[in-house]
Amino acid sequence: MIGADAIVKCLEAEGVKEVFGYPGVAICPFYNSILDSDIRPILVRTEQNAAHAASGVARMTGRPGVCAVTSGPGATNVITGIATAFADSIPLICITGQVNSELLGSDVFQEADIYGAVESFVKYSYLIKNVNDIPRVFKEAFYIANSGRKGPVLIDIPIDIQNAPIPKFKYPESVSLSTYKPTVKGNIVQIRKVIKELEKAKRPIICAGGGILLSEAQDVLRTFATNHNIPVVTTMMGIGVMPTNHPLYYGMVGNNGKPYANRAMNEADLVIMAGARVADRAISQPDLITKDKILVHIDVDPAEIGKNAGPTIPIVGDAKHIFEDFLAEELSADYCDWINVLNEYKSAMAIIRKPDANYVDPECFIRKLTEKMEDNAVYVADVGQNQIWSCAYAQIKSGKFLTSGGMGTMGYSIPAAIGAKVAAPNRQVVAVCGDGSFQMSMMELATMIQHGIQVKIVIFKNNYLGMVRQYQHFSYQDKYSVVDLSGSPDFSKLSESYHIPFIRLEDMSSCDATIDAFLKEDTSMILECNIDPMDLV
Secondary structure (H helix, E strand, O other): OOOHHHHHHHHHHOOOEEEEEEEOHHHHHHHHHHOOHHHHHHHOOOOOHHHHHHHHHEEEHHOOOEEEOOOOHHHHHHHHHHHHHHOOOEEEEEEEEEOHHHHHOOOOOOOOHHHHHHHHOOOEEEEEOOOOHHOOOOOHHHHHHHOOOOOEEEEEEEEEHHEEOOOOOOOOOOOOOOOOOOOOOOHHHHHHHHHHHHHHHHOOEEOOOOHHOOOOHHHHHHHHHHHHOOEEOOHHHHHHOOOOOOOOEEOOOOOOOHHHHHHHHOOEEEEEEOOOOOOOOOOOOOOHHHOOOOEEEOOOOOOOOOOOOOEEEEOOOOOOHHHHHHHOOOOOOOOEEEEEEHHHHHHOOOOOOOOOOOOOOOOHHHHHHHHOOOOEEEEEEEHHHHHHHHHHHHOOOOOOOEEOOOOOOOHOOOEEEEEEHHHOOOEEEEEEEEEHHHHHHHHHHHHHHHHHOOOEEEEOOOOOOOHHHHHHHOOOOOOOOOEOOOOOOOOHHHHHHHOOEEEEOOOOHHHHHHHHHOOOOOOOOOEEEEEEOOOOO
8 A cells, every 4th residue: 555545545434425626747646546446536627626616515515525636736726715615614625746755845846835825724734744644644634624613624745655655554543632622512601691691682683604504503593593583694604594584584694785684783682693703794893793782602713702893702612512502591581572673674674676677687586596496405606796696585495505705706606516516416506606707617517517417507697797897886986997708708609519508598588487497407507697787786
């Protein structure tokens, strides 16, 4: 056995089913060894998308997704995908090939210090210099990536280490890291303080972030909220914690959130911020969630608590365990008056759009699309206007809503949808993007075809980088700079070249029939929607 074989054995021991990547000489020993395993190697068309696809797997399965790329430009290309996962706390194992150990630091062909380059975007990184360290490093990497606040871990492996003989392979059964002991159980004293404050509160609200989904706490949170009639809002990454039509759900907060959700947060006298970072996109004015109210901040990462807003009651721990502890406590309170007020806000503050009948209305289209999608379907939103429309109007039932929140990485949706479909082949997966973000990852249509991955793609076409154009509309009085997408391909011909069925929707007159045809069979398909270039989110 050589080091490359040992890497594969480690992945097998961790239950890895697929590895997304792009080979090169420095990672070839690994890709040679993987052929003797049941792990499925999936060739993407650019390295960044290997990380995005691995992210899709992680978000569907709860286990780290895995990508493997070569040294130099292969490694540097994957950084954006790593940073995207880091910003949203997605567990990844990113394997990079490296030049021979004795050549490190010599600036030889395709050498890049990826170990140092990713320092700001990983939970931890390894440079393996001894082949015997491979089992230990991989065991630690998987544990670090998927415990505490989850995130990506990079493992850089020189080619000579991959080719070196490993005299005895034994995969560790456990991990013991003296400097890494994440807190799981919440402090019971703090938990009981929250219950006491809830009994005194008149206007409580739960703001759920992506950490709820990462800890698989959505069911217990729903139970707690339903049992005690507590309203719930979410951050962008928390969409899906509550079904969209749940009577206690009041939508997404933040700059692009629902006005009544933001008003609920502002007028609440007790806010339970759970699994959310209190970042600027969700909470633009942190003072508003601390002034004249009790702020409870629950997070598995102690560094996040108090970073942007000082909580009254901080609780460090895993959200699932904490909400289970909440459920175990006696709580007697009546919030019916508060719920009635919020329902009035929801009715009075609903945004009424006036779309141009000559185009597809994103609001109506997304509502119809998601209502017709299967209950457990996976909706993957890209970044731009399409993301904001998706957050506002997608009707999530028992399925998942995936997007790039913290980093806002364009081109995320198609590779992430590929990963989601690979991880859950029996679930309907739809990627929704703009014509700008589509062109950042349209090369992955080849990955879909080569590997038989059935992903449906919606393209909102307005011939602009819509979100930036909208910003320039308001900030520079329609003085548009570098946002015109003239020169884009004919997407029908592009689809034909990949042998993918294509539908174009010009306006809303045939919307229902078009969506029915789009969703009818579990096959890849592209649906282009003609969007008003001047439409605003």
